[in-house]
Amino acid sequence: MRKHKLSLTVNGIDYILEVNAGEMLLDVIRDHLNLTGTKTGCDSGACGACTVLMDGMAVKSCLVLALQAEGRKILTIEGLAQDGALHPLQEAFIEKWAIQCGYCTPGMILTSKSLLDENPNPSEDDIRMYLSGNICRCTGYQKIIDAVASVRPLQGGRHGKK
Amino acid sequence: MKDMRYIRAASVTEITDNLKKYGDKAKILAGGQSLVTLLKQRLVSPNVLIDISRVADLNFIRKTKKTLKIGALTTHRQIETDPFIREHLPILADMEKQLASVQIRNLGTLGGNLCHADPAGDLAPPLIALGAKLKLISATGARTVLAENFFKDFFETAIRPDEVLAEIHVPLLPYFGNAVYIKHSTRGVDTTIIGVAAFISKDIDTCREVRLCVGGVGSVPIRAKNAEAAIRGKAVSKKIMAEAGKKAREEISPVSDLQGSAEYKKELIEVFIQRALKAASKGGRKGA
Numbered sequence: 001m002r003k004h005k006l007s008l009t010v011n012g013i014d015y016i017l018e019v020n021a022g023e024m025l026l027d028v029i030r031d032h033l034n035l036t037g038t039k040t041g042c043d044s045g046a047c048g049a050c051t052v053l054m055d056g057m058a059v060k061s062c063l064v065l066a067l068q069a070e071g072r073k074i075l076t077i078e079g080l081a082q083d084g085a086l087h088p089l090q091e092a093f094i095e096k097w098a099i100q101c102g103y104c105t106p107g108m109i110l111t112s113k114s115l116l117d118e119n120p121n122p123s124e125d126d127i128r129m130y131l132s133g134n135i136c137r138c139t140g141y142q143k144i145i146d147a148v149a150s151v152r153p154l155q156g157g158r159h160g161k162k
Numbered sequence: 163m164k165d166m167r168y169i170r171a172a173s174v175t176e177i178t179d180n181l182k183k184y185g186d187k188a189k190i191l192a193g194g195q196s197l198v199t200l201l202k203q204r205l206v207s208p209n210v211l212i213d214i215s216r217v218a219d220l221n222f223i224r225k226t227k228k229t230l231k232i233g234a235l236t237t238h239r240q241i242e243t244d245p246f247i248r249e250h251l252p253i254l255a256d257m258e259k260q261l262a263s264v265q266i267r268n269l270g271t272l273g274g275n276l277c278h279a280d281p282a283g284d285l286a287p288p289l290i291a292l293g294a295k296l297k298l299i300s301a302t303g304a305r306t307v308l309a310e311n312f313f314k315d316f317f318e319t320a321i322r323p324d325e326v327l328a329e330i331h332v333p334l335l336p337y338f339g340n341a342v343y344i345k346h347s348t349r350g351v352d353t354t355i356i357g358v359a360a361f362i363s364k365d366i367d368t369c370r371e372v373r374l375c376v377g378g379v380g381s382v383p384i385r386a387k388n389a390e391a392a393i394r395g396k397a398v399s400k401k402i403m404a405e406a407g408k409k410a411r412e413e414i415s416p417v418s419d420l421q422g423s424a425e426y427k428k429e430l431i432e433v434f435i436q437r438a439l440k441a442a443s444k445g446g447r448k449g450a
Contacts, residue, residue, distance in 0.1 A: 002168075044199055063266070111265070114264075
């Protein structure tokens with residue numbers, strides 16, 4: 001297999017790796033970097049479990065060739081907590097019981113972060129629309145919506161505050 | 163996935179030169195949101211992948227006097243959120259809102275979507291109803307084809323192996339014109355069962371021009387021309403719209419597939435043509 005050089009930043013750390021043209025960003029994150037917080041679900045772009053942020057934008061890493069991420073900044077769930085303190089979204093998911101098995105949670109949280117970065121005060125409908133590409137098979141969604149809604153600054157949430 | 167040569171093109175010339183060199187041994191990678199699934203399922207196995215996603219010259223939204231020119235690498239999300247499009251071609255922003263999920267729209271491009279030519283794709287019916295044209299470029303020149311003539315069969319288009327889709331030219335709506343896209347799917351992010359785009363322009367109440375395009379009911383998006391003929395030149399009434407729905411049902415022969423039986427789709431065609439016409443004939447949009 002032909003190897004190609006890939007430079008990218010994951011959770012603030014610069015990496016230079018060698019990958020095949022057909023390798024997925026998801027597999028590079030999990031298998032080369034051992035960051036297994038990003039989950040493999042449907043592996044076909046439907047379930048959203050593999051969502052990461054690429055230059056701040058939510059993408060499904062199972063549908064991104066690793067080489068497409070050349071020079072990009074990737075954020076995975078492992079990069080969200082700062083200095084041992086959980087991100088407000090992570091705290092909200094715990095507080096609102098928005099986790100059951102937890103498999104969809106990293107994708108849910110990163111997609112929610114992207115939403116709140118774009119629009120700090122989304123309506124409940126906005127949240128539902130934005131999360132429509134992320135499937136959860138346990139909680140029934142309402143608690144996830146509640147968790148995201150509770151982080152909105154106008155609701156006294158702390159998203160975006162340092 | 164088999165081993166592939168990977169080329170990251172930096173300019174349009176680099177794309178066309180590589181296409182000339184590799185022809186149908188190569189596949190173009192834009193956002194990858196359709197191609198990557200095909201690669202994973204080994205439905206396509208090119209020897210060469212030409213990644214064009216960094217060619218900035220193909221990512222733009224530019225307004226000319228009567229046309230909106232969109233670079234083929236413009237993403238679905240860019241169309242969805244563009245202020246000019248939201249105001250003057252809201253059909254496109256509304257359609258994008260209903261297309262897949264935000265993650266897919268962030269990377270998926272208009273050009274990639276069209277060249278993938280999924281018969282249930284949401285982008286083609288609105289473009290066909292609006293009378294859009296596609297500009298194709300090769301090492302030897304450029305040509306323009308009507309979006310309507312671009313689709314040839316299931317996942318097949320008029321594009322030659324040495325060509326790349328570069329631009330999409332969408333006529334702006336006339337002052338008394340309006341266009342809408344409505345679709346039906348099990349959940350929002352699921353495959354479209356039926357999608358209907360309707361463009362209509364009126365003199366007071368009389369229909370001057372109308373174009374109806376239905377996706378998901380054949381190997382390519384289909385113009386409902388008999389339905390159009392039933393309305394053109396007439397006062398747009400509930401009765402006329404019902405007549406158009408019936409004509410569309412008669413003239414389109416959907417096949418049964420995973421999304422629904424042929425019979426069910428016939429029913430959907432009649433209902434959705436009427437709904438689309440009703441929404442489009444309300445007008446009320448501002449001129450460009």
